[in-house]
Amino acid sequence: VTAQFFASRWVPKPEHVVELQGTGLPPGFRAAGVACGIKPSGARDLALLVSDDRDTTSAARFTRSGVLGAPVLLTMERCDLEHIRGVVVNSGNANVATGGMGLDNAAKMQGSAAIATGVGSERAVAVASTGVIGVPLPMHDITRGIVAAAHELSPDGDEAFAAAIQTTDAFEKRARLQVRLPSGTVTLTAQAKGAGMIEPGFATLLVFVQTDASMSPETADLLLGVTVKRSFERISVDGQLSTSDTVILQANGAANVHIEPESEDELRFGEALDALMRQLALLVAKDGEGARRTGRVVVHGGSDELVERVARAIANSPLVKTALYGGDPNWGRIAQAAGAALAGMAPVPLDISIEGVTVCARGAVRPFDAEALKEAVQKDEIQYDIGLPGDGAETEVFFSDLGHEYVTINADYTT
């Protein structure tokens, strides 16, 4: 795991959370990641994760794209989402736009994984795929990979699992936390992938979270829903909602700590999960393909709809993103992006601050120390605060910059 997981000033580590080093899932979970030949590089590309306890509870969120990957369709429709025990993932091929054959292949992955992991019931196995769109899955390799991975399932398999779900990721996104609750201490682990095609509607990418706490499926769903909204729903690498986003939380109860609804345990566990998800989301934005800097735009004003629209417009503006990349305090582009989001509403008296320096007040430039501002935007994390007329609404979006590496990575991905 990352030496220091909670590294951002934007996501403070809750006091009752301890970061663990090394590898290892909560007791009762096992995982593996192997290379089965989908990725030409020979890197790991087939991952399995299983919870041995039959009473494991779970919750899940998926992309809401109008073009869904076969694994997403299958998992949404043919899984008992409240009792997912096994997860099978391949990287290197998204199994999207592959028609009836794609659905058959996703079902084969599910069936093979149910047998190989000993879970038995297909309805307890979720399937996820990520990678190139429109290419049939190499089922022979995948089936062999599932069998091989099943042999390697291990309580310490989270590192291999995390590696095998990645595609263009530049670094590992994995966390191991100990969470002190009033009723006892539980473990919370997570593995995520994602660096491009990132602007989730309410879930994104592939994110798998495990805990040895116990909770009802309703509690799992509530906690996952709230924390996804505050994390993966608030990031954008390139404004591109994926076809394959999947987030799954599993709880097996091995720690004998039950999370009752509306309890202090639930509150504290929720805080830990929230921090975990926000930091993971931030890592995805930071790993935005080729990203050098991360931006956070905070917009406040009188209308939920308008603050959201303005925050997204700024986070997705290629002009803002290239300025962030260039370490250029070009606040005119912030004004332009906000103006575009507020089409037909001129004149809007905008306030704009960058790293705490007010550059524009009520729509007009304000004197500021240009040298100091230029210095401030050379950091790794840059915050933009935007004020619209009115009060009561506020939102934030984390976003990556747009640089040469993004172009290099994306101009030549399939070939």
Added chain:
Amino acid sequence: VTAQFFASRWVPKPEHVVELQGTGLPPGFRAAGVACGIKPSGARDLALLVSDDRDTTSAARFTRSGVLGAPVLLTMERCDLEHIRGVVVNSGNANVATGGMGLDNAAKMQGSAAIATGVGSERAVAVASTGVIGVPLPMHDITRGIVAAAHELSPDGDEAFAAAIQTTDAFEKRARLQVRLPSGTVTLTAQAKGAGMIEPGFATLLVFVQTDASMSPETADLLLGVTVKRSFERISVDGQLSTSDTVILQANGAANVHIEPESEDELRFGEALDALMRQLALLVAKDGEGARRTGRVVVHGGSDELVERVARAIANSPLVKTALYGGDPNWGRIAQAAGAALAGMAPVPLDISIEGVTVCARGAVRPFDAEALKEAVQKDEIQYDIGLPGDGAETEVFFSDLGHEYVTINADYTT
């Protein structure tokens, strides 16, 4: 002017239109472009254009951004838009987010230009500015520039005028056409600038069009409105609606050919204006900062709203744009962008063709000749055809690619 103006297969030259070479405005129009010191490079940055006839009619369109440049606000509110005779433009500074002083400065430009050109009435002079946002205009330089430009006003000044309105443009966008109408032959000229911050709502950039035909302000407004919708409203470089977009059409009647409403003259003149505007718009997309290739996405289906949403999503997807740049037939990104635009409507049975090759039918990949497709997407202009369920609605968007040059240009623009 460009050796061959109508160079794109997407905009055929109407039969009754002849391209003219060299310089020269329609009789009765004069223009000039000088360097007054706004651009550090010493390039031309102050432009004047005047129609000597007091009975000149005109029509105009502006950006609908919520953050409007002072010149746009001033021109919209203090000009007689049906009788614009003079146009004063500076490049290098957009006079946006400059508060009350910015409005005062725009008014000073208008007043100085009214006197210097002999137009007299300020209400007959339009003002436009383009360049950096949030920096006060250097009024001393600008006033001197207006006086200098007035001395250079010439019937052949269109080339200098076109140069002086440009910012990051890589090439000239200027046209001179002869249009044969049933009632006689008229001249139609245009000068445009624009390469970035391009996704107009209904007008874009700076575009000035002159003719020696005569027409009522209502006819001018109708023709400009219709042709802007089919041209500058259908392009995107970076999805960024500008604060300063301005399009002005002026008609001085010097050719003694009157365009009557609903006449054959109006139809033919409209066709010529339409081709002119579409080709100019395409030149702006082609000049998309650092662009290598231009895409055209045509979407058909059963709903005006959905075809528009899908076309914009594809044209503005950085993943599609980097693939276009890379000459990569990555149609999965087309499917992904369409899916994102159709969030919550899965499964949508998409049809996708690239350069006439069907790669996806009813949502699933179709066998195609990958080598031939790869070859086809190496051209300068690439067409994407998307089919959604249903019939009766169709739209198109022209868009530039996203490459290293865009990043280079935009990562370091103010500094």
